[in-house]
Amino acid sequence: DADVTQTPRNRITKTGKRIMLECSQTKGHDRMYWYRQDPGLGLRLIYYSFDVKDINKGEISDGYSVSRQAQAKFSLSLESAIPNQTALYFCATSDQSFSEAFFGQGTRLTVV
Amino acid sequence: SQQGEEDPQALSIQEGENATMNCSYKTSINNLQWYRQNSGRGLVHLILIRSNEREKHSGRLRVTLDTSKKSSSLLITASRAADTASYFCATDGRGSQGNLIFGKGTKLSVKP
Numbered sequence: 426d427a428d429v430t431q432t433p434r435n436r437i438t439k440t441g442k443r444i445m446l447e448c449s450q451t452k453g454h455d456r457m458y459w460y461r462q463d464p465g466l467g468l469r470l471i472y473y474s475f476d477v478k479d480i481n482k483g484e485i486s487d488g489y490s491v492s493r494q495a496q497a498k499f500s501l502s503l504e505s506a507i508p509n510q511t512a513l514y515f516c517a518t519s520d521q522s523f524s525e526a527f528f529g530q531g532t533r534l535t536v537v
Numbered sequence: 538s539q540q541g542e543e544d545p546q547a548l549s550i551q552e553g554e555n556a557t558m559n560c561s562y563k564t565s566i567n568n569l570q571w572y573r574q575n576s577g578r579g580l581v582h583l584i585l586i587r588s589n590e591r592e593k594h595s596g597r598l599r600v601t602l603d604t605s606k607k608s609s610s611l612l613i614t615a616s617r618a619a620d621t622a623s624y625f626c627a628t629d630g631r632g633s634q635g636n637l638i639f640g641k642g643t644k645l646s647v648k649p
Contacts, residue, residue, distance in 0.1 A: 465641060467642050468580075469639075470638070523568075526627075529579055533577070
């Protein structure tokens with residue numbers, strides 16, 4: 426089994442719909458992250474969580490919300506999806522030393 | 538804003554040649570990491586170099602760090618077609634709140 430699992434892997438949704446992307450990890454790490462990747466822009470940080478009770482906004486949090494349900498689970502929600510949120514979304518985890526981040530396989534989201 | 542900037546944006550070489558990618562960053566760092574991404578997949582950690590290190594090797598990879606110039610390079614020797622991927626540098630610089638900030642990546646194509 427993968428260390429970091431994202432569901433769904435692909436999703437097409439309509440403008441205005443609410444959608445949740447889920448992430449679970451088996452690394453036992455406290456730190457979890459959501460990144461967004463757009464062509465030519467690299468990865469940009471949306472939200473991060475250093476433990477279950479600690480949630481922080483990243484560089485591009487507008488239009489997104491997150492929930493840290495447990496140490497192993499971190500979900501990302503788009504309350505009202507819009508077309509410019511079409512992107513590849515990655516969840517990642519790391520330990521406190523941040524010597525290495527472990528990424529999920531990504532969720533390709535298309536908003537039409 | 539993004540901390541690291543890779544150069545070149547794209548690189549095409551023949552199998553057996555060496556590939557060199559560069560990364561520049563803006564603020565002081567604790568460490569710099571390089572990641573690889575196969576098309577549309579999650580990122581995979583390659584190597585970490587700490588701010589007090591100047592050079593590090595791992596297999597066919599050689600990473601250098603020049604903190605005075607705020608730059609790093611990744612050298613892949615004797616490249617193979619399987620090295621075709623995008624390569625990203627990531628830093629935990631000042632202002633990042635301990636997060637990894639990624640550059641936009643270099644897309645490497647190795648032709649057989």
